[in-house]
Amino acid sequence: MHTGTRRRAIPLLTAVWLVLLATLGPSACSRGPETGPVEVKWDRDTCHRCGMVLSDRRHAAQVRGGPAGERTRVYLFDDIGGAIVWLQEQPWKNDPRTELWVTDYRNGHWIDGFKATYLSGQRTPMDFGLGAQEGALEGGMSYQQARELVMANEARRRPGGGG
Numbered sequence: 001m002h003t004g005t006r007r008r009a010i011p012l013l014t015a016v017w018l019v020l021l022a023t024l025g026p027s028a029c030s031r032g033p034e035t036g037p038v039e040v041k042w043d044r045d046t047c048h049r050c051g052m053v054l055s056d057r058r059h060a061a062q063v064r065g066g067p068a069g070e071r072t073r074v075y076l077f078d079d080i081g082g083a084i085v086w087l088q089e090q091p092w093k094n095d096p097r098t099e100l101w102v103t104d105y106r107n108g109h110w111i112d113g114f115k116a117t118y119l120s121g122q123r124t125p126m127d128f129g130l131g132a133q134e135g136a137l138e139g140g141m142s143y144q145q146a147r148e149l150v151m152a153n154e155a156r157r158r159p160g161g162g163g
Contacts, residue, residue: 036064037062040054049077050078053078054078057103059079059105059122059125061103061113079124080124081126081150081153103132104132104134117140117142119139130149
């Protein structure tokens with residue numbers, strides 16, 4: 001009798017483990033980090049705003065964010081200016097969980113876009129003309145200054161925008 005109970009218990013325990021692995025395993029494994037930039041598949045991933053493939057490793061951007069109460073997600077952009085414009089249109093743009101990651105135009109490393117120093121006059125995929133770098137730069141702009149420049153230029157670009 002003891003042997004029969006054990007024989008029935010082993011398949012039952014195996015079934016319980018399989019159900020647990022099937023339900024918990026994929027969600028635990030598929031979740032990425034809640035912060036920081038993600039790895040970009042260059043020449044394959046597309047820009048969230050314009051749909052172009054991300055190829056320029058010196059002027060790309062990522063926005064991590066989302067509505068309050070929801071998990072954050074990452075949005076990829078081929079041009080820093082496009083990311084700034086898109087972020088300004090989001091109701092959660094000022095949420096403390098919102099992150100902006102931009103590539104340093106000198107080496108392509110991801111840096112914090114809110115702390116980066118920006119310079120204009122760069123040749124960029126969507127002609128916003130902004131490059132970013134880590135550290136101070138004479139004549140460089142803060143994120144707030146870069147945002148104001150991009151939004152003013154975007155207003156002139158749009159129909160009826162005066163430019």
